[in-house]
Amino acid sequence: MQNAFGEPQTILLLGGTSDIGLAIVGQLVSPTCRSIVLACRNPDAAKAHVDTLGSDGITVTAVAFDAEAYGTHAELIADVVAKVGDLDVVVMAFGVLGEQSDYDNDPVAAAKAVSINYTGSVSVGIAVAAQLRQQGHGRLVVLSSVAGERVRKTNFVYGSSKAGLDGFAQGLGDALEGTGAKVLIVRPGFVHSAMTHGMKAAPFATTPDKVGEAAVAGLRRGRRTVWAPGILRYVFILLRHVPGPIFRRLPLG
Amino acid sequence: MSKLPPLTRLTGWGRTAASGASLLPVSTANIARSADMAPQRGALVRGLGRSYGDAAQNGGGLVMRLAGSAGEAMLDEAKHEVTVGGGVSIDDLLRVLVPRGFFVPVTPGTRFVTIGGAIASDIHGKNHHGEGSFGHHVRRISLLLADGSTAELSPTQRSDLFWATIGGMGLTGVVLEATIHVWPIETSRCIVDTTRAHDLDHILTMMEEGDHRYRYAVAWIDLMAKGRHLGRSILSRGDHATADQLTGPALDAPRAYSPRILVSVPPIVPISVVNRLSIKVFNELWFRKAPLYRTAELQTIPQYFHPLDMVGSWNRLYGPAGFVQYQILVPFGEEDALRRVIERLASSGAASFVTVLKRFGAANPAPLSFPAPGWTLTLDIPASTGGLSTMLHQLDHVVLDAGGRHYMAKDSHTTPQAIKRGYPRLAEWQAIRNQADPNGRWQSDLGRRLGLIT
Ligand SMILES: Cc1cc2nc3c(=O)[nH]c(=O)nc-3n(C[C@H](O)[C@H](O)[C@H](O)COP(=O)(O)OP(=O)(O)OC[C@H]3O[C@@H](n4cnc5c(N)ncnc54)[C@H](O)[C@@H]3O)c2cc1C
Ligand SMILES: NC(=O)c1ccc[n+]([C@@H]2O[C@H](COP(=O)([O-])OP(=O)(O)OC[C@H]3O[C@@H](n4cnc5c(N)ncnc54)[C@H](OP(=O)(O)O)[C@@H]3O)[C@@H](O)[C@H]2O)c1
Numbered sequence: 001m002q003n004a005f006g007e008p009q010t011i012l013l014l015g016g017t018s019d020i021g022l023a024i025v026g027q028l029v030s031p032t033c034r035s036i037v038l039a040c041r042n043p044d045a046a047k048a049h050v051d052t053l054g055s056d057g058i059t060v061t062a063v064a065f066d067a068e069a070y071g072t073h074a075e076l077i078a079d080v081v082a083k084v085g086d087l088d089v090v091v092m093a094f095g096v097l098g099e100q101s102d103y104d105n106d107p108v109a110a111a112k113a114v115s116i117n118y119t120g121s122v123s124v125g126i127a128v129a130a131q132l133r134q135q136g137h138g139r140l141v142v143l144s145s146v147a148g149e150r151v152r153k154t155n156f157v158y159g160s161s162k163a164g165l166d167g168f169a170q171g172l173g174d175a176l177e178g179t180g181a182k183v184l185i186v187r188p189g190f191v192h193s194a195m196t197h198g199m200k201a202a203p204f205a206t207t208p209d210k211v212g213e214a215a216v217a218g219l220r221r222g223r224r225t226v227w228a229p230g231i232l233r234y235v236f237i238l239l240r241h242v243p244g245p246i247f248r249r250l251p252l253g
Numbered sequence: 254m255s256k257l258p259p260l261t262r263l264t265g266w267g268r269t270a271a272s273g274a275s276l277l278p279v280s281t282a283n284i285a286r287s288a289d290m291a292p293q294r295g296a297l298v299r300g301l302g303r304s305y306g307d308a309a310q311n312g313g314g315l316v317m318r319l320a321g322s323a324g325e326a327m328l329d330e331a332k333h334e335v336t337v338g339g340g341v342s343i344d345d346l347l348r349v350l351v352p353r354g355f356f357v358p359v360t361p362g363t364r365f366v367t368i369g370g371a372i373a374s375d376i377h378g379k380n381h382h383g384e385g386s387f388g389h390h391v392r393r394i395s396l397l398l399a400d401g402s403t404a405e406l407s408p409t410q411r412s413d414l415f416w417a418t419i420g421g422m423g424l425t426g427v428v429l430e431a432t433i434h435v436w437p438i439e440t441s442r443c444i445v446d447t448t449r450a451h452d453l454d455h456i457l458t459m460m461e462e463g464d465h466r467y468r469y470a471v472a473w474i475d476l477m478a479k480g481r482h483l484g485r486s487i488l489s490r491g492d493h494a495t496a497d498q499l500t501g502p503a504l505d506a507p508r509a510y511s512p513r514i515l516v517s518v519p520p521i522v523p524i525s526v527v528n529r530l531s532i533k534v535f536n537e538l539w540f541r542k543a544p545l546y547r548t549a550e551l552q553t554i555p556q557y558f559h560p561l562d563m564v565g566s567w568n569r570l571y572g573p574a575g576f577v578q579y580q581i582l583v584p585f586g587e588e589d590a591l592r593r594v595i596e597r598l599a600s601s602g603a604a605s606f607v608t609v610l611k612r613f614g615a616a617n618p619a620p621l622s623f624p625a626p627g628w629t630l631t632l633d634i635p636a637s638t639g640g641l642s643t644m645l646h647q648l649d650h651v652v653l654d655a656g657g658r659h660y661m662a663k664d665s666h667t668t669p670q671a672i673k674r675g676y677p678r679l680a681e682w683q684a685i686r687n688q689a690d691p692n693g694r695w696q697s698d699l700g701r702r703l704g705l706i707t
Contacts (some may be wrong), residue, residue: 001702004269004306004577004665005642009702031646032668057670086312086701136260136294136312137272137698179260180273180312222573 001086001137006220007032008088008139012080014124016040016062019193020143021093022049023212028089028219033058035084039065039076040094059084067094067120068112073127081131089219090128091141092121096158097195103157110157117161122168129172132181141184141215142169146227149187149236152252173224186215188228202252204229257290263316266568267305268575269636269665272312272698279317281338281429285401288427288694291315295696298427300370301342303363305578306665307698308374308422314696319369319427323349328435330355334392335435339369339428344512351510351554355435356493358390362609364512364559369428374662375420375622377629379469379558382614386624388419389617390434397427399694412618417685420621422661424695424706425686438493440507443469443557445491446548449540453484453592457628460488460612468492469557472610475536476632479599484592486610487543494551503551512555517565525572525635532604561607574637579645580660581652582613584627590655591628594648598632601644605632620678620685623660631663642666661699669704679705 002008007030013021016038025036036053038046043062054060061083065076081087095117103110125140132138147155148162166185173183188211190202211228218226227233242250260273274297279287288296294314302309310316321340326349328335333355337346343357344364350356359371359378366376375388384390394406396418404426406415418425446467450456456472464470467490478485496507561567568576583591598605609631616625634641649671652658658675659667673679683705686695693706700706 001272001307001312001698002270003642003667003702004267004575004636006270007642007666030642032666034669057668133260133273134294134313135272136274136314137270178262178273180262180271 002088003032009033010035010037010084010086010088012037012039012087012090014039014065014090014092015094016043016046016065017049018093018143019195019208020188020191020211021091023208024091024093024141024215025053027212027216029053029058031057036060037080037084038062039080041066067116067124070120070123073124074130076124077127077131086135087128087131087138089139089141090132091143092125092128093143094120095143095195097155098158100155100157113157114161114164117158118164118168121165125168125172129176129181133176133179136180138181139184139219140172140181141186141219144169144185144187146187146189146232146236150239150247153248154252182222182224184215184218184223185225186211186218186228187225187232189232191228204232204235257292257315263299263302263310264575265302265304265306265309265665267577267636267665268568268571269577270307270698272307272310274311274314274316276316276318278320280320281340284317284319284427284429285397287317288315288397289401291694295694297695297697298339298369298423300340300367300373301365303366303370304374304662306663307702308662309370310698311696312698317427319367321345321367328353328355333435333437334432336430336432337368338430339372340367342367343371347554348510350435351438351441352508354437354439354508356438358384358434358436359387360558362559363562365562368431368433369423372419372428372431373421373423375617375619375624376662377611377613377624379471379611381624382464382470382612383468385614385617386622387433388416388619388622391419391431392434393432394418394428395430396425397429399426399690399692403429413685414689416617416619417621417682417689419617419619420623421682421686422621422699422705423697424700425689426695436493439496440494440499440503441510441554442494442499442503442507443491443552443554444494444498445489445550445552445557447544447550448488448546449543450484450486450488452482453595456484456486456488456610457588460610464490464612470612473539474595474608474610475540476595476599476605476608477533477536483599484595485540487540491552491557498549498551500551510554512559512562514565515563518567518569520566520569522569522572525570525574525637527571527576527606527635529602529604532606535606571635574635576633576635577641577645577665578631578633578663579648579666580629580631580663581648581657582623582625582627582629582660583652583655583657584625587627587655587657590651590657591630593651594630597644597648597651601640603634603638603641603644605634608632620682621661621676623658623662627657629660661703664699664703667703669702672703672705
């Protein structure tokens with residue numbers, strides 16, 4: 001159960017090694033917190049994070065999770081609940097970016113990226129939502145992206161997977177209305193993380209910690225969406241309405 | 254078996270940490286059948302939702318709102334006892350009792366609580382120093398048990414379950430009916446002495462030396478005052494007025510009682526109008542308004558006991574983020590800890606609308622009862638106050654190190670560890686509860702959050 005300040009007692013991070021995910025989790029830790037579960041493809045790889053997040057009153061465990069193994073998702077959530085009890089906050093932060101130029105010549109790779117980012121999110125998101133509905137409370141934080149807000153030619157496979165994910169999360173949030181459970185959609189711009197390592201930063205680039213702050217503030221205020229940084233909300237209100245011929249020529253990277 | 258109603262979002266009076274539950278209005282006649290419909294998340298009875306946090310919530314489960322009518326209350330004027338349904342409010346009960354010359358044994362700062370809620374929280378009032386908490390005055394309880402049967406409990410009959418139900422936060426069963434002791438009163442007026450104290454030492458000394466001379470006593474602290482004014486307060490003490498103390502128009506209707514709600518706050522207040530500035534102004538005005546010293550002022554029961562009830566739904570004034578009530582106990586002899594808590598709160602600038610200090614008398618045998626000999630401090634703070642959560646967690650340590658504890662009916666922020674330390678008899682209570690409810694039918698958000706139930 002979370003307390004009056006929205007401080008969770010239990011946290012599940014799907015994408016247990018994600019830089020942004022870990023930054024959000026780090027900022028949700030308080031004396032109220034008692035269990036953190038990092039769900040990742042290779043639980044051994046999360047060892048360092050298990051050690052840094054763990055402390056006196058907090059038990060941290062890493063469990064196996066593959067976004068594409070849809071058949072395992074319901075069982076995974078049930079196992080985590082059996083271990084830690086109600087899920088107060090679940091952060092969905094897995095995903096792959098990839099190179100559009102590679103996808104252009106590799107339909108299988110393109111479909112796989114979508115299968116992780118979108119289909120995997122739908123599958124595990126449905127399993128999480130069933131649990132939140134059943135317990136009558138809890139928050140699902142979904143890492144969407146501005147890339148899905150108006151999909152660009154330079155990363156349209158990734159962008160379209162995020163557009164789908166964003167739509168899924170909006171609909172899920174609406175469906176959960178009144179149940180006590182809620183969805184928070186986080187829409188970051190360019191974030192300096194493992195995912196973007198070596199890439200040229202886009203305008204309004206930010207850090208995982210900043211995204212974490214925005215997400216935690218959004219949770220506390222009961223928001224449905226947050227942008228990181230906040231200004232991108234207004235930038236994308238404009239971009240969404242730029243006519244196609246002009247949009248196609250914009251140097252958006 | 255009929256279907257459960259869809260989930261409804263519920264919060265406590267502080268309007269924080271909502272959860273969804275199937276909310277079902279029930280009566281004593283059908284409650285046992287309704288409780289049988291409970292899903293895996295269990296069932297809970299809810300009174301008027303005046304506990305501040307999640308005590309009357311049960312996310313994903315069944316929440317039953319027990320109806321009650323004071324019209325069916327049976328008053329035994331010779332024995333000074335009333336037998337009343339668990340869903341009846343103190344508001345309704347007083348409308349029956351006062352005109353007949355009786356008063357509830359203990360009233361909280363609002364009359365909108367039920368008898369069941371009063372027992373489940375073992376509530377205290379301004380008379381705790383002399384007359385104890387509500388549980389001291391309960392003679393008998395009919396409790397709906399998890400298996401659907403009803404048990405008769407009293408201090409001599411199944412006394413372990415009786416005392417586990419007092420302060421048991423609805424987790425031992427449903428109080429269907431209770432017989433409670435009532436005080437005879439001559440009039441519906443109170444006679445009140447008011448004094449100002451210029452700092453914390455002054456107020457503590459006045460209360461230590463003088464409270465025993467009064468039936469009711471409570472101090473209001475201006476938390477906005479700092480430095481040498483730290484702890485400046487208004488002490489208000491009184492009793493029920495006797496017939497010969499009445500003057501003026503009161504003489505015509507010595508037992509008249511018709512409390513009213515003057516205004517109500519509308520359902521949607523988009524932002525908090527309770528902020529640092531409005532709180533400071535309010536506290537300053539209240540302090541200035543209080544006389545340096547005034548004796549034998551006649552007040553009505555609502556004026557003296559339930560002034561906040563004049564504004565309906567005042568909790569909405571805090572806006573969508575809601576507010577937190579922090580009520581702690583610090584045992585006698587640990588006044589340094591009390592001072593540190595007050596100092597810290599005052600210097601943090603955390604604005605509290607009403608801050609109340611009260612001296613408690615003797616405890617009762619209930620393992621989870623909050624009051625024990627010592628000081629209790631109560632504050633209301635907007636939940637959106639920056640850094641509040643961190644500060645409260647720190648204050649928790651000061652309180653627990655001093656041997657104090659939190660009042661669960663008000664809590665919405667603390668941890669299972671803090672409850673375990675503050676209530677050393679928790680395991681004893683859990684054993685009694687688990688025996689009465691081996692399959693965990695009775696559940697609540699508070700019970701889960703604070704580790705009362707597992
Ligand atoms: C303005 C204000 C002032 C207050 N002042 C005081 C005060 O001075 N002293 C004090 O002690 N408290 C005070 N309180 C707190 C209040 O008295 C308690 O929280 C009380 O329990 C609320 O009663 P309720 O009927 O609203 O119960 P709820 O808040 O609905 O429920 C509280 C608990 O009681 C249980 N419960 C309710 N009905 C039953 C039943 N029939 N059988 C078994 N369990 C039941 C619930 O399951 C829950 O655990 C104040 C609250 C407010 C809002
Ligand atoms: N960085 C940005 O600029 C940016 C901007 C907007 C949105 N986002 C979104 O924010 C989220 C977090 O990104 P990040 O920046 O923190 O990147 P990151 O550090 O690379 O994290 C991505 C995570 O996804 C996991 N993952 C990849 N494939 C998976 C699979 N099949 N199953 C399970 N987990 C898988 C990775 O686990 P492994 O360790 O096993 O690879 C890694 O933990 C992503 O959804 C991303 O799309 C990022």
